[in-house]
Amino acid sequence: MTTVDDVGSATALPEAAIDDETGAPATRVAPVKRAGDGFLGRFLPPAIMFAIFIGVWYLYSTLAFDQAFQRRNALPYPHEVVVDGFLPLWDPRQGTREIMGYMWPTIKVTLLGLGISIVVGVCIAVVMNMSRYFERAIFPYAVVAQTVPVLAITPLLTQVFGDKLGVRLAVVFLIAVFPIITNTLFGLQSTDRLHHDLFTLNKAGRWTRLWKLELPTALPALMTGIRIASGLAVIGAIVADFFFNQGDKGIGFFIRVRQQKAADRPDMLAGTITASLFGVVMFLIVGAITARAIRDWHDSANHG
């Protein structure tokens, strides 16, 4: 029992006070344990959804078409997609190897475009954060980049960026940069007023303030922006293939060509499924990286 008198003469805090304080944070930091966090709870629900999805697919294909060739040319059974679309696995001119050959350019365009969007988007947000006038001047055009039907202005884009890698990156940039800008700007502007005061008291200049205060504050919001942008970048890279014929052709090109012949329907679906899987993988990887970046200090990093 610590009495009041002990404290008066003590040079260190009484043990009880320290223990209380070191004990408490451990429980506070531990992630909230929710029902369904076990292995089964994690993987069973999506597995069941997948089974249902495949089941409905079989059901629809069976009921909608009387004849096998009609079905195969419209919505073939899942196993037909696997056999005719994904197999053989190792022939460079057909099946999975061919699809993967078209995936690499798509992956390249996605990652490069996303990288450019992040760098340029953060810079634009930083400039907008510097003064209200910059913000007012730039914001409408950031919105336009988001809302303009990119596909409608493809001739214009080709005019400026050519019809190879450049224009594909431009398409990805136009649709992926907006969430980077808005999230970063929001993050920069949500810097605590007292933190600003602290830096003012220490006579910190604009760049010190940006680098040591505002950008770290904006980091969690930027990470959210990157997660959103990564999904959009995948879509942008694929869609660009539908409009530009030069340069390295990606999975979008593969899908587009297979759309034109009904007999290629299993190939088309295999390409589409691969492209979607790529989107999922991107989302997971980017999600993991962005969560890792702020894991140590940000509260949200405890969840999910």
Added chain:
Amino acid sequence: MSVVDESLDQAARDTTARLRFDGLSMVFPDGTHALEDISFSVAPGEFTTVVGPSGCGKSTLLRIASGLERGYTGGCDVDRDSIGYVFQDATLLPWRTVQRNVELNAELHHVDKDERQRRAAKAIELVNLTGHEDKYPKQLSGGMKMRCSLARSLVLNPGVFLFDEPFGALDEITREFLNNELLRLFALEKFAALFITHSIAEAVFLSTRVLVMSARPGRIIGDYEVPFGAERPHDLRFEPAFAELCGRINDDLKGAHA
């Protein structure tokens, strides 16, 4: 146990550091009349505490003293070369560990790395956070955060030290422990201290002078020299003279609310 060595100390601190208000008034742009005709000064080696009802303008007074708030009328003359400011909240940067948070002020003042790490380590020891250097603020209790914040402002050896209810959120034992640490530090460093608190006992225990402020607009309605010497044993709090002074200040405060 000073934060820096005695020698460095003398060089780093401006011994003329002081703080003076002269007929200071403050009306915010929205018309809130926060302060009215405040006049007093704090010399090095003086520990002045302001007590007053919530919302009477105490924080505003500190913000004006620190240079954060402008738009006042009257005189405000503060040596801001080396100013220490402990905010009402801990205001730690969540992405920095305790060690790096404590280094922050020195870092922003371009103190070189070895030196600021050394000073930070001493300040951390002083507020009893040794062993927690690598923790992030979200892993600290409220009291630990406040001690970290205190350590951060100690690192610069301020000549003028502003405290805005730094211990208000702490439990009684921690608060009294830190009061003693602060007194020891004050005896050693002889800065000019302007301290704000809601606790009359804390005010009397720490200060050489206690000022009582009225409800908004804040005016000085009581001014007490504290007759106790530099040496302040813990059981000073139970002396009749101590209780008597607390009682008088309490009466003033009751009047302030009316």
